Amino acid sequence: MFSQSEENYLKAIYHLSLISNKGISTNSIAERLETKASSVTDMIKKLSEKEVVVYKKYKGVKLTDLGTKIAANIVRKHRLWEVFLVDKLNFSWDEVHDVAEQLEHIKSEKLVDQIDAFLGFPTHDPHGDPIPNKEGDLKIVEKSLLSTLSKNEKGICIGVDDSSSEFLQFLDKKGITLGKQITVLEKEEFDDSLSIIINDKKMSISNKIANNLYIKKS
Amino acid sequence: MFSQSEENYLKAIYHLSLISNKGISTNSIAERLETKASSVTDMIKKLSEKEVVVYKKYKGVKLTDLGTKIAANIVRKHRLWEVFLVDKLNFSWDEVHDVAEQLEHIKSEKLVDQIDAFLGFPTHDPHGDPIPNKEGDLKIVEKSLLSTLSKNEKGICIGVDDSSSEFLQFLDKKGITLGKQITVLEKEEFDDSLSIIINDKKMSISNKIANNLYIKKS
DNA sequence: AAATATTTTTAGGTTAGACTAAAAATATTA
């Protein structure tokens, strides 16, 4: 059995591994968990003892198959709970993350299975992130940052990179939600801002926004 | 903010206070939480610092108004989650307690309010225990142990004292569930066992069972 | 009221998980 803290470390390493697939550095874990590198080293040793990570001093850390499965299961729970909160309890997508951070640690396999069924076996969470299946696998969907689209390309908004409540609320205000079609009308050389059409309305989008919005090209 | 452990102590004291209304003894808390008396003394001092209990050395402990409110809120969450598990996720009444022990510590006022509404503002949990309202009040319902009924008295089964899964499963097997009518046909002097009618069927009930089943006389 | 038993507190330890500061290893730059 893993403590809440151990689970958070596993999850952090899991997320960092999706980008780099090299050994995950002590510092990057520390930064993600808002803790100190020395604390990370301590914990890594413990996780290594428990055979959920492989650790070589100064060389970073990697999840074992077991570690990956455990981490994916926590992410699965996190995302299922987020769907539950939005679909069943009228939370908005910018309110769910902190509660899901707590709920993801509840230990009950039956609970997860039943929530999954109750929600109709959702494949994605409210932020467009895929929900791992019981075995821990998740299918990667082809997605591009809005900022990478060229003039006259279009696609469907399918996810966010930054899912802070500030960003999500900003998107709400602009009428940008998942599933909406976006067409790029113009790309400004000067500041990399975009002129787009969404909801049959033309609007200007800064590069910072376009760098945090995922599009499925169509 | 209170830690999980602090919350468990408050809840234990709250439950013990419903019976005795005198100072709650160190030993009784230790027994309920399956910990040692010395640990209880430590924690009591901390809770006293935080002004949720009043503590006089050797004289036991009492919840303050604040402490009572906090404890009642944890009980409220516990019981709401139990209703959720049974009503929405097809758990049976003997499976919910351990999961609710975890869920009761999730911190989100909105979550509790929404679950409450989602469940239709239930007044009782699956074991017949009343759910405190937002202010922490709960209405006490007149109830009698089955063992206190005399020959030819009858009533509705409205709760259990022991809610261990063994006992609950035993009741299931016997067809005894909340809401059922029970009529006492005979009371044996010898072993205090009862002959009762439930579901139009006559059956014999041991004193141990009759001592753990609450009836609303009718 | 003494003697005895029980309960409660105190004193002193342990462990998990954090921290700071300093040492050691690795990476970068000159």
Place this chain on the structure above:
DNA sequence: TAATATTTTTAGTCTAACCTAAAAATATTT
């Protein structure tokens, strides 16, 4: 390559929440 910078580890503390053993207070018997 040598000097410098950065990253990582080690060493030593701290706190929350537990523990055991012994001392102190209270309760119960004789």
